[in-house]
Amino acid sequence: MAQRRYGFGLVTSFFCISGCIALISLSGCAEAYQNYTVGGSLGWYDNQEKPEVDYQKWASAKNFSLGDFLIFNTDTNHSVVQTYNLTTYKLCDYEDAREKDTILWSSSDPSNTATHAVTVPVPLVKEGPNYFFSSDYDGEQCQNGQHFMINVTHGQGLPESLKDPSDQSPGPVSPDSGDDSVPDTVVPSSFNNPQEQSADDNEPSGSVALTAWGDKFLNGLLLMVLGTTLQTLMI
Structure with a gap:
């Protein structure tokens, strides 16, 4: 017993x-903090090139927070535009976007025939709606499925490497405010991009x-x- x-x-x-x-x-x-590869193995392309892409469906299955990174695997024939302006997003128009609410992370030269692969890391530094699209060919790629929106939550907040040196993080803009612009977002040039990590990495x-x-x-x-x-x- x-x-x-x-x-x-x-x-x-x-x-x-x-x-x-x-x-x-x-x-x-x-x-x-998380790294999200946009589109998974399909990468960042319009549906004329990859008919199976559905970036909004991909994004809807994720939870995004401040300090996370979006990793865009694409080529030099597609651009990466981030905006906080819903009008700019709907128009697929970077050229007429306001300087303070739209960032061109990766541009392209449609006349350049020497296309090569690029990887573009984009940090999420502002809460609320974040919109992404490719503005190439006068917005044609965006109109052909190369766009999506996400909602970024506070989570654990920004890491030190992504904070504005003035320590004044702008808040999200209410869509009912009538003003499409948002305050400046300063991303320090010295920030450390997190790399794709396996479960065994730091x-x-x-x-x-x-x-x-x-x-x-x-x-x-x-x-x-x-x-x-x-x-x-x-x-």
């Missing part, structure tokens, strides 16, 4: 430890700190359970 009692205690301890490990792992994942600082705390807690818990178990067996 005593052996059964010890066995039950060991099993209980095992499940307690396993539960703690799972909780710590989940917490670490929740804290990490996590961002917030996740690392939480995981380190979890490791210490887990080690202490293991020692405590082990000591209690040995003490019980010796009785």
Whole structure:
């Protein structure tokens, strides 16, 4: 009977430890900034070139937060435009966009026949609606499916490398305000772009700190359970 009692205690301890490990792992994942490859393996192209693309459908399955990156895998015949202006987005028009609410991350030269692949990382630095499109060929690529919108939440906020040096982060503009413009967004030129990471690569600082705390807690818990178990067996 005593052996059964010890066995039950060991099993209980095992499940307690396993539960703690799972909780710590989940917490670490929740804290990490994310990189999202736009369109997955299809990349960033219009549906004349890749008929199967549906960027809005791709975006609807994701949760985007400040500090995340969008990775655009495309070529020099397609551009990457980010805007906070709904009118600019609907018109697929970069040329007439307001300077303060639209960013051209990657331009193209349609007359250049030497097309080559490019990867364009775009940080999400402002909450609220963010719109993306390609403005090439007078907006034809945008009209042919190369566009999408996302809603960016606060999440854990911007990492230090993406914060405005003035430490004044502009807020989202209400669509009912009647003003399509938004305050300046300054992205420091020295920020570090996160690279595509596997599960084994280094996590961002917030996740690392939480995981380190979890490791210490887990080690202490293991020692405590082990000591209690040995003490019980010796009785």
